[in-house]
Amino acid sequence: MQSLYLSLFEKCRKGYEAELARGKVDEARKYALNCAEILKALAEKAPDRREFYLEKAKRWEEVAEELKIPSSRKERASPREGAPADEYRAQVEGLITSSTVTWRDIGGLDDVKRLLAKNVAIAFAKRPEAIKPWKGILLFGPPGTGKTLLASAAAGSLKATFFNVKASDVLSKYYGESSKLITALYGLAREKAPSIVFIDEVDALSLRRENVHEATRRALATLLSEIDGFKGGGEKFVLTLASTNTPWDLDEALLSRFPLRIYVPLPDKEAVKEIVRIHTRGLDTSTLDLEAIAEESVKRLYSGREIANLCNLAIHHMLEEENPELADLERLSSIEVEGLKLKVRPLEMEDFEEAFKRIKSPLTRKEIERYEKWARQFGGSLYER
Numbered sequence: 001m002q003s004l005y006l007s008l009f010e011k012c013r014k015g016y017e018a019e020l021a022r023g024k025v026d027e028a029r030k031y032a033l034n035c036a037e038i039l040k041a042l043a044e045k046a047p048d049r050r051e052f053y054l055e056k057a058k059r060w061e062e063v064a065e066e067l068k069i070p071s072s073r074k075e076r077a078s079p080r081e082g083a084p085a086d087e088y089r090a091q092v093e094g095l096i097t098s099s100t101v102t103w104r105d106i107g108g109l110d111d112v113k114r115l116l117a118k119n120v121a122i123a124f125a126k127r128p129e130a131i132k133p134w135k136g137i138l139l140f141g142p143p144g145t146g147k148t149l150l151a152s153a154a155a156g157s158l159k160a161t162f163f164n165v166k167a168s169d170v171l172s173k174y175y176g177e178s179s180k181l182i183t184a185l186y187g188l189a190r191e192k193a194p195s196i197v198f199i200d201e202v203d204a205l206s207l208r209r210e211n212v213h214e215a216t217r218r219a220l221a222t223l224l225s226e227i228d229g230f231k232g233g234g235e236k237f238v239l240t241l242a243s244t245n246t247p248w249d250l251d252e253a254l255l256s257r258f259p260l261r262i263y264v265p266l267p268d269k270e271a272v273k274e275i276v277r278i279h280t281r282g283l284d285t286s287t288l289d290l291e292a293i294a295e296e297s298v299k300r301l302y303s304g305r306e307i308a309n310l311c312n313l314a315i316h317h318m319l320e321e322e323n324p325e326l327a328d329l330e331r332l333s334s335i336e337v338e339g340l341k342l343k344v345r346p347l348e349m350e351d352f353e354e355a356f357k358r359i360k361s362p363l364t365r366k367e368i369e370r371y372e373k374w375a376r377q378f379g380g381s382l383y384e385r
């Protein structure tokens, strides 16, 4: 009996998400109220979980209540065509970034780079109408594995306009205005097409969390319809790239806009070596035992970010040894900065040993397994590799 209610609830919740995604606030509200009713009925059927269901029902009622707010409707109904208001346009123009990152600055991740480059190329190529490129590509994986770097390299490899948007900034800095900002963003992206809109930390737009604010709801609905809404050909193409390190937080409605999901994993030994080479460019590394550094880094679950930090610490260790005056504040202030020439020597294993002592990965094996499991279920291998 309870399972019947639960599946009814699931249906209703999906209905709610679908209507919201289409911008149909009234319909979404009805579904939200239905969700609350079903949960209340469940509370009666399952006395041991009564409180739990009642609490959830209350939350759905709040959701429905929020959707009543007239201002949200006004914004949602605002026309998407036409020039965005000046103030938003100025904000959005500020998000245009020029990227100097190239594929060569990214160590390892050969398959990922190829897959991303190929799909970005298809998106922006002149092509017959029958060929439909992906409008949305999701990069997911542990923190610091190079997702932002990959998006920048994709943009740097093309002459596309690159909009670098951090979802959490859009929600906090432009509090309550984020929906309008997203509309303006896509308006400008179309104007300046071909464009890549990169939404970093897209999970901030998730509705699965506790206490989701109405502004987030609206921002998400707008984003979904913007990604969907546009049917331009090659030259007018806007590709949305998104990145997250909590893919399981994403709503189904959002996930469905990103049919191509690319797993960006921790570096393996070969990748570590490449990343070390990249971050020690210009210095003599001939006496380093890269194999040992790679082995230790993989064992410690380091991401690219930790490896970059490791190299930096090792370099600083070398610099401090070679330039003892750097430790002497008195002398430092009297040195003419322009005339300062740092002495360097080849990097040694000892520099790295010192650095290893100070860097710890924030990840556990269990967390990595969670990414791998999600990749198997929803991303990566499900699609081409």
Ligand SMILES: Nc1ncnc2c1ncn2[C@@H]1O[C@H](COP(=O)(O)OP(=O)(O)OP(=O)(O)O)[C@@H](O)[C@H]1O
Pocket (backbone or CB within 6 Å): 105, 106, 107, 108, 109, 141, 142, 143, 144, 145, 146, 147, 148, 149, 150, 243, 244, 245, 275, 278, 303, 304, 305, 306, 308
């Ligand atoms: N594959 C890599 N090759 C070279 N450097 C890397 C690589 N991965 C990470 N780095 C280094 O780590 C830094 C952080 O990487 P990046 O910001 O792309 O990670 P991210 O996956 O976007 O992390 P987050 O999920 O925390 O946003 C980069 O600026 C770079 O210095």
Ligand SMILES: [Mg+2]
Pocket (backbone or CB within 6 Å): 147, 148, 149, 200, 243
């Ligand atoms: Mg990032």
